[in-house]
Amino acid sequence: MSTSKSESSSSSSTSEDDNGVRRGPWTLEEDNLLTQSISSYGEGRWNLLAKRSGLKRTGKSCRLRWLNYLKPDVKRGNLTxxxxxxxxxxxxxxxxxxxxxxxxxxxxxxxxxxxxxxxxxxxxxxxxxxxxxxxxxxxxxxxxxxxxxxxxxxxxxxxxxxxxxxxxxxxxxxxxxxxxxxxxxxxxxxxxxxxxxxxxxxxxxxxxxxxxxxxxxxxxxxxxxxxxxxxxxxxxxxxxxxxxxxxxxxxxxxxxxxxxxxxxxxxxxxxxxxxxxxxxx
DNA sequence: AAATTAGCCAACCGCGGTGTA
DNA sequence: TTACACCGCGGTTGGCTAATT
Incomplete structure (x- = not known):
């Protein structure tokens, strides 16, 4: 998957539910925030991490974003x-x-x-x-x-x-x-x-x-x-x-x-x- | 050129397993 | 032992882009 879509994704399609939890595509700002939080607090305890980071995301969503996209060793591009x-x-x-x-x-x-x-x-x-x-x-x-x-x-x-x-x-x-x-x-x-x-x-x-x-x-x-x-x-x-x-x-x-x-x-x-x-x- | 369809993939959802108080 | 929270997995959905009509 190209990274451009996500990186360029705006908050336009990202919505907040009644509890103020954000859903939808991640913005660059959110990515940066999550990356910084993980470097500070480490991986795991995702709900706690989500709270500490200030992100209006669920721990689950943070975990998924990190593991599937942000983690440095995630390989991009087509499968060989x-x-x-x-x-x-x-x-x-x-x-x-x-x-x-x-x-x-x-x-x-x-x-x-x-x-x-x-x-x-x-x-x-x-x-x-x-x-x-x-x-x-x-x-x-x-x-x-x-x-x-x-x-x-x-x-x-x-x-x-x-x-x-x-x-x-x-x-x-x-x-x-x-x-x-x-x-x-x-x-x-x-x-x-x-x-x-x-x-x-x-x-x-x-x-x-x-x-x-x-x-x-x-x-x-x-x-x-x-x-x-x-x-x-x-x-x-x-x-x-x-x-x-x-x-x-x-x-x-x-x-x-x-x-x-x-x-x-x-x-x-x-x-x-x-x-x-x-x-x- | 505009509308429609298909392809692709990130993200969400629900569920079950595990850990812990 | 039980209840709860957290985590991870697999299935599904939604939205963006490209291709086709």
Missing amino acids: PQEQLVILELHSKWGNRWSKIAQHLPGRTDNEIKNYWRTRIQKQARHMKMDTSSTEFEEMVRRFWMPRLLQKAAETPSPPHPPPPAIPILNQTFLNPFCVPQCSQIGTQAAPTTTHNIIPWEGDQGACMMNIEETVQHSSFMSCFDPESANNSSQFHHGLYHNSDFSSYYDIKTCNVESNWVNNDVACSMWGMDDELWQFK
Whole structure:
């Protein structure tokens, strides 16, 4: 979220209720006052802090404003592909435990993650006429979205400060970008093939390098992200994703393909969607 | 250019958990 | 043990901006 809206917010839309409690957007003056109060009295005891500060805000409101916006380590700007991957993975594990998920994304707030989920993920789910809680959608995310994000991550420069290595993922599904169909292979969109930054592994890469037409024809490439089916396959190999900070966390697996999963229509519609889906603005 | 719609996100609300007197 | 206050979480809403008609 841009900061401008809030910083420029005037008191025009901020109202006071019957008890003189202010609601609505925070003004710059209020922000400054809250920041000063916290530096004087420390975080916590929010109701007391609200009184001491002279702000006509509830303690609850002060806490929220501080944690979601004013706190120095709050990271602004769009979520990186890496962060989105973490969200997808952890949400598949924990569901709507936003605060728990946020603990593994330094500088990101539960509110931000929740908003991301509601505005982006659920939007796509609606677009595909799926329920985000359905296994079908989970599979879609796992087999399409995550691979694509991983590819994006590979193409995106490392952030200046890597996240701490405490991320307790990933239980299953990260994959080798070799397995990810390239945009340039799908249609007219040009996208560089990502074949760099991968530690070579022994075995047959060719199976994963098949182009999208072959892949869809065989209805198969999705299965290369499934560790279970992979475990049953002698053609499953390990590799390390070796770009950016991700290399510390994600053990990327390569694979071969064989089983069916979703029909080609779904696959095509997924990849045919406007690239907005994959934007990380 | 104006009106309408959609997207996004900050902030609010209600509820449950926890601490304390 | 109970009552109350505080805190934190997840769901929801409201308002601003951008995009579309």
